[in-house]
Amino acid sequence: MSDITSQSLFELTSNIKEKKLSSEEITKAFISRAEKSKKLNVYVTDNFEKAIDQSKKFDSNPNLDSKLPGIPIAVKDLFCTNGVRTTAGSKILNNFVPTYESTVTQNLWSQGAILLGKLNCDEFAMGSSNETSFFGNVQNPVGENLVPGGSSGGSSAAVAANLTPVTIGTDTGGSIRQPASFTGTVGLKPTYGSCSRYGIVAFASSLDQAGPMTKNVRDCSMLLEVISSFDQKDSTSIDYKRNYYSKELSKDIKGKKIGIPKEYRVDNMPDEIEQLWKNGISYAKDCGAEIIDISLPHTNYALPTYYIVAPAEASSNLARYDGVKYGFRSPGQNLIEMYEKTRSEGFGDEVKRRIMIGTYVLSSGYYDAYYLKAQKVRQLIKKDFDDAFSKVDAILTPSTPSSAFKIGEKTNDPVSMYLNDIFTVPINLAGLPGISIPAGKDKNNYPLGLQVIGKPFDEQNILNISYALEDKINFKNDISDWWLSE
Amino acid sequence: MSKNSEYLIERENKQYEVIIGLEVHAQVTSESKLFSQSSTKFGAEPNTQVSLVDAAFPGMLPVINEFCIEQAIKTGIGLKAKINKKSVFDRKNYFYADLPQGYQISQYKYPIVGEGKVILDMPNGQKEIGIERLHLEQDAGKSIHDIDPNNTLVDLNRSGVALMEIVSKPDLRSPDEVNVYIKKLRSIMRYLGTCDGNMQEGSLRADVNVSVRLKGETEFGTRCEIKNVNSIKFMQMAIISEANRQIDLLEEGKEIDQETRLFDTKRNETRSMRSKEDAHDYRYFPDPDLLPLEISQELIEKIKSDIPELPDEKKKRFIDKFNLSPYEATILVSDIETSNFFEEVIKNSDVKLATNWITGELFAVLNEKNLEISQSPVSAKNLSKLINLIKDGTISGKIAKTVFEQMIDGDQDPLIIVKEKGLKQESDPKAIEELINKVIENNSDKVAEYKSGKDKLFGFFVGQAMKESKGKGNPQLINKILKEKLNG
Numbered sequence: 001m002s003d004i005t006s007q008s009l010f011e012l013t014s015n016i017k018e019k020k021l022s023s024e025e026i027t028k029a030f031i032s033r034a035e036k037s038k039k040l041n042v043y044v045t046d047n048f049e050k051a052i053d054q055s056k057k058f059d060s061n062p063n064l065d066s067k068l069p070g071i072p073i074a075v076k077d078l079f080c081t082n083g084v085r086t087t088a089g090s091k092i093l094n095n096f097v098p099t100y101e102s103t104v105t106q107n108l109w110s111q112g113a114i115l116l117g118k119l120n121c122d123e124f125a126m127g128s129s130n131e132t133s134f135f136g137n138v139q140n141p142v143g144e145n146l147v148p149g150g151s152s153g154g155s156s157a158a159v160a161a162n163l164t165p166v167t168i169g170t171d172t173g174g175s176i177r178q179p180a181s182f183t184g185t186v187g188l189k190p191t192y193g194s195c196s197r198y199g200i201v202a203f204a205s206s207l208d209q210a211g212p213m214t215k216n217v218r219d220c221s222m223l224l225e226v227i228s229s230f231d232q233k234d235s236t237s238i239d240y241k242r243n244y245y246s247k248e249l250s251k252d253i254k255g256k257k258i259g260i261p262k263e264y265r266v267d268n269m270p271d272e273i274e275q276l277w278k279n280g281i282s283y284a285k286d287c288g289a290e291i292i293d294i295s296l297p298h299t300n301y302a303l304p305t306y307y308i309v310a311p312a313e314a315s316s317n318l319a320r321y322d323g324v325k326y327g328f329r330s331p332g333q334n335l336i337e338m339y340e341k342t343r344s345e346g347f348g349d350e351v352k353r354r355i356m357i358g359t360y361v362l363s364s365g366y367y368d369a370y371y372l373k374a375q376k377v378r379q380l381i382k383k384d385f386d387d388a389f390s391k392v393d394a395i396l397t398p399s400t401p402s403s404a405f406k407i408g409e410k411t412n413d414p415v416s417m418y419l420n421d422i423f424t425v426p427i428n429l430a431g432l433p434g435i436s437i438p439a440g441k442d443k444n445n446y447p448l449g450l451q452v453i454g455k456p457f458d459e460q461n462i463l464n465i466s467y468a469l470e471d472k473i474n475f476k477n478d479i480s481d482w483w484l485s486e
Numbered sequence: 487m488s489k490n491s492e493y494l495i496e497r498e499n500k501q502y503e504v505i506i507g508l509e510v511h512a513q514v515t516s517e518s519k520l521f522s523q524s525s526t527k528f529g530a531e532p533n534t535q536v537s538l539v540d541a542a543f544p545g546m547l548p549v550i551n552e553f554c555i556e557q558a559i560k561t562g563i564g565l566k567a568k569i570n571k572k573s574v575f576d577r578k579n580y581f582y583a584d585l586p587q588g589y590q591i592s593q594y595k596y597p598i599v600g601e602g603k604v605i606l607d608m609p610n611g612q613k614e615i616g617i618e619r620l621h622l623e624q625d626a627g628k629s630i631h632d633i634d635p636n637n638t639l640v641d642l643n644r645s646g647v648a649l650m651e652i653v654s655k656p657d658l659r660s661p662d663e664v665n666v667y668i669k670k671l672r673s674i675m676r677y678l679g680t681c682d683g684n685m686q687e688g689s690l691r692a693d694v695n696v697s698v699r700l701k702g703e704t705e706f707g708t709r710c711e712i713k714n715v716n717s718i719k720f721m722q723m724a725i726i727s728e729a730n731r732q733i734d735l736l737e738e739g740k741e742i743d744q745e746t747r748l749f750d751t752k753r754n755e756t757r758s759m760r761s762k763e764d765a766h767d768y769r770y771f772p773d774p775d776l777l778p779l780e781i782s783q784e785l786i787e788k789i790k791s792d793i794p795e796l797p798d799e800k801k802k803r804f805i806d807k808f809n810l811s812p813y814e815a816t817i818l819v820s821d822i823e824t825s826n827f828f829e830e831v832i833k834n835s836d837v838k839l840a841t842n843w844i845t846g847e848l849f850a851v852l853n854e855k856n857l858e859i860s861q862s863p864v865s866a867k868n869l870s871k872l873i874n875l876i877k878d879g880t881i882s883g884k885i886a887k888t889v890f891e892q893m894i895d896g897d898q899d900p901l902i903i904v905k906e907k908g909l910k911q912e913s914d915p916k917a918i919e920e921l922i923n924k925v926i927e928n929n930s931d932k933v934a935e936y937k938s939g940k941d942k943l944f945g946f947f948v949g950q951a952m953k954e955s956k957g958k959g960n961p962q963l964i965n966k967i968l969k970e971k972l973n974g
Contacts, residue, residue, distance in 0.1 A: 079545075080543075080544060080545045086544070088544070093544065096544070098543070098544070098545075099538075100538060100543070100545075102545060197545070197547060198545065198546075198547055199545040199546075200545050201544045201545050202544070202545060202775075204774075205774035205775050206774035232549065233547060233549060234547050234549075235547065235548065235549055235550065235775060235776050235777055236774075236775065236776075236777060312771060313774050315579075315769075316577050316579050316588070316589055316769070316771070318588075319579060319581065319587065319588020319589055320542040320544070320586060320587050320588050322581060322583075322588060324583050324586070324640070325541055325542070325543075325586055326543070335582075335583055335638070339581055359769065362579070362769035362770075362771055363767050363769060364767050364769075367769075367771070371771060
């Protein structure tokens with residue numbers, strides 16, 4: 001048997017069910033590795049003691065019929081966890097301990113999983129490198145001083161570094177898929193309305209979606225199956241019949257029509273990304289899929305549209321962090337002064353930047369030119385996909401326009417940072433499911449990902465295509481454990 | 487409307503007309519809040535009716551309370567208004583300590599109810615007031631500044647309670663019309679059970695828009711909005727004071743600034759709260775946590791079929807069926823409790839007498855004791871018994887008043903009072919004749935005067951006979967026999 005922490009969720013689950021491993025053994029193995037991996041800075045808050053207690057409790061009376069039997073899982077620190085500090089990577093929630101549980105994490109625990117801890121992320125999920133976190137940046141296990149992507153950077157790093165078997169992140173504009181691509185892992189953003197937003201610290205409500213981040217496609221299907229559920233506590237949750245994703249997982253994609261959008265061939269795209277895409281296309285052909293050239297004409301407008309819609313919603317969603325009810329408060333002589341000090345000191349620069357952008361685009365006199373226009377463009381982007389999906393079953397694109405970059409490389413250039421999300425953002429605007437799978441490496445040996453985009457609620461199809469491609473690509477992450485300390 | 491009933495403010499040879507529009511905030515009668523399951527009960531200990539949603543904890547999401555939607559639709563139907571099958575909840579963004587989300591969920595561009603109307607019964611006829619719209623929104627919490635000298639305290643019990651904002655067109659022209667309008671609106675909502683209209687508990691408050699113009703002008707003047715006035719009396723005072731302030735400015739050749747003002751009840755004047763330049767930019771946008779609200783025709787039809795008879799229809803029925811005067815009918819339908827009481831009384835008794843007794847004696851007692859009709863010391867059942875005693879001649883109207891006075895004390899049965907006190911009317915012609923004989927004997931001088939032509943003395947004899955009968959004599963009989971005796 002291979003080292004516990006390098007096992008996939010599927011392997012761990014099988015080993016528990018076959019009683020080859022106990023929950024306690026597994027939990028302790030991950031904790032022990034985490035304790036040697038502080039350099040990566042993936043944890044904001046650990047739950048190790050309680051996790052061990054819970055694993056023992058599980059072992060004393062194991063329910064082996066559950067889908068995540070005694071499996072320890074760390075989650076992004078954007079999910080509210082009952083009794084465990086939840087910070088959203090922000091100083092303003094530094095001391096915040098929820099008395100409630102998010103629906104998505106509750107779904108994990110209901111299937112036997114155990115909370116290992118809360119993973120670092122960009123502040124309020126605003127960032128593409130995990131550098132905006134109040135709790136410091138996260139190291140990408142792929143290479144020293146390399147960003148793990150963001151905003152779910154702690155999550156991608158933790159999966160890649162074998163610090164959690166699987167994890168869940170959230171994706172507003174690419175926050176699951178981009179870090180997955182940067183760390184050689186798998187990340188799926190489900191259709192908007194699949195996973196409940198109840199109990200997830202909101203960034204941009206019309207775009208936010210939780211999703212699985214795993215080592216491989218099968219684990220991804222297993223985890224999606226658990227977290228995707230209809231929830232009356234979220235008015236945007238959609239009641240539809242969800243697949244038994246792991247059971248229906250298949251590599252047979254013969255005859256599937258896969259679209260290649262010409263607009264994703266952006267200027268200055270590195271050759272290696274172009275090559276990665278070509279390889280993906282030929283693998284898909286090898287699997288019997290039919291490749292069809294398509295056009296998504298409004299792709300160029302997606303990023304500006306996103307950077308109006310998301311900050312607009314964020315500026316309003318973050319108004320509740322005012323020092324009055326919970327979280328950080330900086331005292332003032334009067335209410336206004338208290339607000340100003342609390343929010344100036346409590347939020348980081350990127351969050352403030354987006355609050356200001358959002359406030360601006362919603363202001364009277366600017367609303368029509370920005371917010372309203374952006375909503376109209378969003379409809380056009382959606383329509384592009386609708387038209388494309390009348391011809392194809394799925395769309396294949398690169399996940400990101402580059403591989404992971406160095407820590408600090410883009411912190412002073414927000415626009416170049418935003419450009420990282422150019423291939424992922426349109427999918428959020430259209431509310432579609434998208435998955436990033438590792439598909440190759442660049443000249444530095446850093447991972448690169450391919451993205452498969454599906455029709456609404458067609459997660460099964462993109463999982464199957466990814467499963468088939470994964471087999472052909474046969475990607476191996478080359479991680480040297482350089483950060484480990486004794 | 488006749489000329490002399492117009493409400494005009496005079497200034498040296500000039501007459502100013504006052505234009506008023508109201509934005510009434512009516513608390514929806516519902517067990518739980520608009521987007522959470524917390525209780526809405528009034529008067530609870532501070533911060534005991536607050537859910538995680540109401541306090542805007544991270545990750546909490548609003549879920550619409552469908553009952554509140556139905557209440558708004560019901561009210562819309564009562565206002566004879568258009569129900570919009572699609573409406574949108576927006577966020578109205580501003581910071582305040584008692585606004586936990588940092589925004590209020592309201593309806594801005596697409597309200598649930600569109601244009602409607604309210605008919606006012608004014609002394610000189612009916613007047614129609616247009617309704618611009620009705621929308622649903624959350625109430626804020628309450629900031630309390632006077633408990634702790636150094637801190638403002640916040641009570642979130644009210645945070646998230648459903649309000650209907652009912653916006654009138656600028657059709658009101660006088661403080662009297664405002665009085666009738668508010669009462670009518672309140673009455674309609676109480677008939678429907680959609681708002682209890684309790685102004686003391688803040689269930690009904692209004693923002694009052696006032697402008698003035700010279701009589702005959704057709705353009706509107708610049709308006710000022712007086713925020714959050716919570717009684718009809720204060721609304722009327724505020725309007726008079728504000729209209730005069732504006733007229734004074736115009737008379738001095740000054741301009742009126744469009745602004746938001748507050749009414750200081752102690753000084754009886756309005757003062758500026760913020761000018762147009764300082765107006766909040768609320769940055770309204772559709773709430774992404776809520777889908778647009780879609781209402782089916784079936785739901786509208788179902789609610790329509792449950793709508794009770796409303797004041798206007800009831801008034802018409804009372805006039806047509808019971809032959810009441812429009813004035814009487816208006817009074818009796820003005821409040822659902824009153825009309826219910828009336829209909830209960832007339833189930834078993836005479837309509838005309840019931841109308842007189844309710845609008846006369848009963849209302850006087852309620853007024854004097856400052857009671858609502860629901861707290862009436864005399865039940866409908868006993869009042870109808872009393873009316874039947876008058877109708878069948880058992881007691882006279884005068885005796886009935888005595889009996890009524892006693893009934894007030896613990897809702898006593900009039901039959902028992904009449905029996906115990908021996909108040910039954912004397913209707914035996916022989917007995918009456920006897921006492922009339924006695925009166926004539928004792929007042930021979932007056933009889934002589936009467937016979938010599940002093941007709942007015944007849945009343946004196948009736949009075950004496952009544953007195954002799956200790957008030958129990960049948961008045962018709964006394965009249966008849968007296969006439970026979972004196973004229974015979």
